Amino acid sequence: MEYTADSKSKSGKPLVKKIPVLIAGLALIVGGITVYRFTQIDTSESEISPQTMPEVTTVTALGRLEPSGEIITISVSSGAQGNRIEELLVKEGDKIEQGQVIAVLDSRDRLQAELEQAKEQVGVAQANLDLVKAGxxxxxxxxxxxxxxxxxxxxxxxxxxxxxxxxxxxxxxxxxxxxxxxxxxxxxxxxxxxxxxxxxxxxxxxxxxxxxxxxxxxxxxxxxxxxxxxxxxxxxxxxxxVRPVDVAVAQAEVRQAQAAVKVAQAELARALIKSPQAGTIIRILARPGEIVSGDEGIARIGQTDEMYAVAEVYESDLKKVAVGQPVTVTSSAIDEKLTGTVEKIGLEIERQNVVNTDPTTNIDARVVEVEIRLDEESSQKVAGLTNLQVKIRIEVGSRK
Known part of the structure; x- marks a missing residue:
């Protein structure tokens, strides 16, 4: 028994002494492998040639459709405010001419009667003048x-x-x-x-x-x-x-009656609401029976025979856009693609008005309005879609 115990003691002590040596050797091996792997990674990265970024050929933006020129709100004159609309002679989508009557106010009949009365007074005054000059x-x-x-x-x-x-x-x-x-x-x-x-x-x-x-x-x-x-x-x-004074008085009466006719004609004209220009009725703002005011207006008109797309281009993309570049316009509301050409680039940086529904979109983006003139065929397709939100793709790599 004593022999066995002595044998274990002699063989165990050398093993314990070798453990730190083994650990140190293992650490050196692991460190060498790590250094080798990092060296290989650096070498492989240095061997990768830099990739050439593809050239940007398009700029995309959100926008809206607008008719050529300004959208005009047809309102009543200040003297006709407070009257009601008796007749509305147009509807949305109607094409109208300059000077065409689009609405009649309820004061028309009264003013028409006043005009007829004023004309009769002219006849009376003229007859009196004729009597004065008879001799x-x-x-x-x-x-x-x-x-x-x-x-x-x-x-x-x-x-x-x-x-x-x-x-x-x-x-x-x-x-x-x-x-x-x-x-x-x-x-x-x-x-x-x-x-x-x-x-x-x-x-x-x-x-x-x-x-x-x-x-x-x-x-x-x-x-x-x-x-x-x-x-x-x-x-x-x-x-x-005859006495000149009599003739003068009679002539003054005629002129006064004629002036009253002009006033009555002007008042009657206020009851007939006319369009200041030719165009298309885009929106009706008032209905028969409603009281009209100068602020709200009766209808809006625009020249929809020629439509434009107004793109809100990010200021970072502005330098890529130029007049004459071809454009493609799409929307979920229309089946076909629209085509046009960049006609005008705005001069003012402003906040974006047309916002994507994507919640991650930057709603405070700074943009410039770019006007795109749609070709004739495309204009006809969207003549009735003023203010439609569209997606716009500008081919910045070419010009028409």
Whole structure:
């Protein structure tokens, strides 16, 4: 028994001493393998040639369909607000002409009656004038009256035209004054040169001279033509065989009655709502029986014979887009693809208005509106789809 115990003790001690040596050797082997693998990975990565990124040939964007030009809201004039719509003569999709009546207000019948009454008053006033002139030389008096009427009409037209010229030049003068003040401030701030400021001052001075000249011409027209009319009236007084004062009073009554007719005609015209331009009724905003106001309007019209797609292109893609590039437009609402050409690129960066339903989409994206003119066939297909959301694909690698 003692021999056996001594044998185990002698053989166990060397084994315990060898364990740290074995562990150290194993660690060296594992470390060597790890270094070898990393070396191989670096070598393989260095051997991979860089891949060439494919050239971008298209830019995609969301957008909407719009008719050519602006969408116009047809409203009533301020004097006709508060009336009700009696008749609505159009429906959505109807094509209308410029000046076409699209709605009638309930004030029409009353205003029509007032117009007829005003016309009757003209007849009464004219009959009274004829009675006053009964004993005069009818032919000469009528000829002279025609001369006076012609001179008055010419004077009125000339004064109106020159007054409009004065008003226009006044507006130009105001603009020139504002521009000069702005350039003066810029000059004081050191933002522009003196020559640039002086050019605005010259424009201001020129506008002042033009206004003075226009006012002088207006005074000349008023004085010279007034003198001619006075001379013509004096001639009428000489040839009349009745008291001129009686004729003048009767003529004034006729003119007053005629003016009342014009007022009644203008009031009646307000009850007939007309389209300011040709186009297509895109939307009806009011119905018969409703009270109309200038803010809401009655209908919206647009020129849908020629449709556009307005793409909201990300500002990062803007440099790739150019006028003349071909475009493909699609939507889930239409079966066929639409085609067109980039016609105009916007100049303003703004927030995106047409947003994808994807919840991960960046709704605060900065975009530029790009107008795409659809070809004739495509325009016809979507003439009735104003504001339809579409997907737009611009072929930036080519131009038509």
């Amino acid at each position: 005069a030389k009818t032919g000469e008096i009528q000829a002279q009256q025609a001369t006076i009427a012609r001179l008055e009409a010419e004077r009125s037209n000339d004064i109106m035209a020159q007054t409009a010229t004065v008003s226009r030049i006044k507006a130009e003068l105001n603009n020139a004054r504002v521009e000069y003040q702005r350039y003066q401030q810029l000059y004081q701030d050191g933002a522009i040169s003196a020559s640039e400021r002086d050019s605005r001052y010259l424009a201001l001075a020129t506008a002042k001279e033009q206004l003075a000249e226009a006012k002088a011409n207006l005074n000349r027209i008023e004085s010279s033509q007034e003198k001619q009319i006075a001379e013509a009236r004096a001639t009428l007084d000489r040839i009349a065989e």
